[in-house]
Amino acid sequence: MPRILVTGGAGFIPSAIAIRLSQLPGTEVLAVDNLSTGDLRKLELAQHPGIRFIKCDVNRFEDISSVFYSYRPDHVFHYAAVVGVKRTTDHPVNVLHDIDGIRNVLDLCKNTGVERVFFSSSSEVYGEPVEFPQNEHTTPLNSKLPYAIVKNLGEAFLRSYHREFGLNYTVFRFFNTYGPKQSKDFVVSKFIRAALKGEDITIFGDGRQTRTFCFIDDNAEATVNAFRNKEVINDVANIGNDIETSILELAKLVIELTGSRSKVVHLPPLEEGDMTRRMPDIQRMRGLLGRDLLPLREGLTRILADPSFILD
Numbered sequence: 001m002p003r004i005l006v007t008g009g010a011g012f013i014p015s016a017i018a019i020r021l022s023q024l025p026g027t028e029v030l031a032v033d034n035l036s037t038g039d040l041r042k043l044e045l046a047q048h049p050g051i052r053f054i055k056c057d058v059n060r061f062e063d064i065s066s067v068f069y070s071y072r073p074d075h076v077f078h079y080a081a082v083v084g085v086k087r088t089t090d091h092p093v094n095v096l097h098d099i100d101g102i103r104n105v106l107d108l109c110k111n112t113g114v115e116r117v118f119f120s121s122s123s124e125v126y127g128e129p130v131e132f133p134q135n136e137h138t139t140p141l142n143s144k145l146p147y148a149i150v151k152n153l154g155e156a157f158l159r160s161y162h163r164e165f166g167l168n169y170t171v172f173r174f175f176n177t178y179g180p181k182q183s184k185d186f187v188v189s190k191f192i193r194a195a196l197k198g199e200d201i202t203i204f205g206d207g208r209q210t211r212t213f214c215f216i217d218d219n220a221e222a223t224v225n226a227f228r229n230k231e232v233i234n235d236v237a238n239i240g241n242d243i244e245t246s247i248l249e250l251a252k253l254v255i256e257l258t259g260s261r262s263k264v265v266h267l268p269p270l271e272e273g274d275m276t277r278r279m280p281d282i283q284r285m286r287g288l289l290g291r292d293l294l295p296l297r298e299g300l301t302r303i304l305a306d307p308s309f310i311l312d
């Protein structure tokens with residue numbers, strides 16, 4: 001029976017992965033999280049008896065090592081990280097501590113014979129874009145901010161541990177992902193929350209900066225398929241949507257779907273961390289998913305069917 005460890009398991013994307021993995025026949029899932037931004041309710045443990053949870057800090061070797069040696073996972077999804085543009089630019093030193101977590105996890109994977117480690121990298125590794133769409137192998141990595149550098153370094157660690165110790169890996173470069181259980185400080189949740197409360201929707205700059213928005217189910221299904229079907233081994237896959245939407249268009253769509261009276265208010269542009277544009281080449285992801293991605297309007301409608309996490 002495959003035993004799978006998911007780090008950051010009480011987080012938005014990792015909880016979705018943990019739930020999906022626990023529903024595969026014969027799997028056991030252990031989720032660990034220090035609950036810094038995570039919320040145990042996201043794992044819905046009562047409905048998913050195949051998941052166990054341990055509160056644990058992956059950046060502290062003594063904490064995560066005892067989990068590895070007692071649980072002996074066959075596969076590891078290392079998704080724990082300090083996230084969020086504001087949090088990571090305000091606390092860059094905390095972000096750099098995540099290098100310890102990456103090294104801890106990889107050393108423990110190597111020493112306990114883990115079959116494959118899956119790493120949540122980010123579109124941020126591409127930095128300010130130099131080509132579109134951003135391709136896993138041809139687009140240069142221009143990472144400058146600590147969060148992006150740590151992700152880039154994480155990828156380098158994985159390649160190096162594979163080369164030197166034969167540890168198999170998969171890198172997922174996540175582009176903006178959204179869904180009902182996302183933290184309140186991310187753009188989609190923030191806009192929906194403001195619209196439902198009739199508060200102003202604030203945008204940094206003119207709102208013409210574009211993003212692509214990937215619904216959580218598309219992310220989770222594609223990545224779990226990479227695990228199940230033994231794909232993207234020792235390689236990288238962009239995981240995201242490739243339809244560009246400006247932040248202003250997003251705000252207008254949220255206002256339309258909620259029927260809100262909220263107004264859009266523009267603030268000065270952020271000094272750093274707000275890229276003008278991002279757009280992934282998702283040919284690989286489409287192969288993993290094997291179906292169309294969910295349009296933004298439908299994803300937003302699904303969130304609005306039960307916005308309890310966002311309103312909490």
Ligand SMILES: NC(=O)c1ccc[n+]([C@@H]2O[C@H](COP(=O)([O-])OP(=O)(O)OC[C@H]3O[C@@H](n4cnc5c(N)ncnc54)[C@H](O)[C@@H]3O)[C@@H](O)[C@H]2O)c1
Binds near residue numbers: 012013039081176
């Ligand atoms: N959501 C996105 O659009 C997006 C985009 C690119 C990359 N990612 C990556 O995906 C992963 C999941 O992000 P998310 O959006 O679900 O964020 P999230 O904050 O909901 O999940 C991260 C989880 O990690 C936990 N955590 C943080 N530091 C930890 C530590 N030292 N030990 C144990 N647990 C720790 C947090 O408590 C949280 O539950 C992260 O690695 C993030 O960098 C997300």
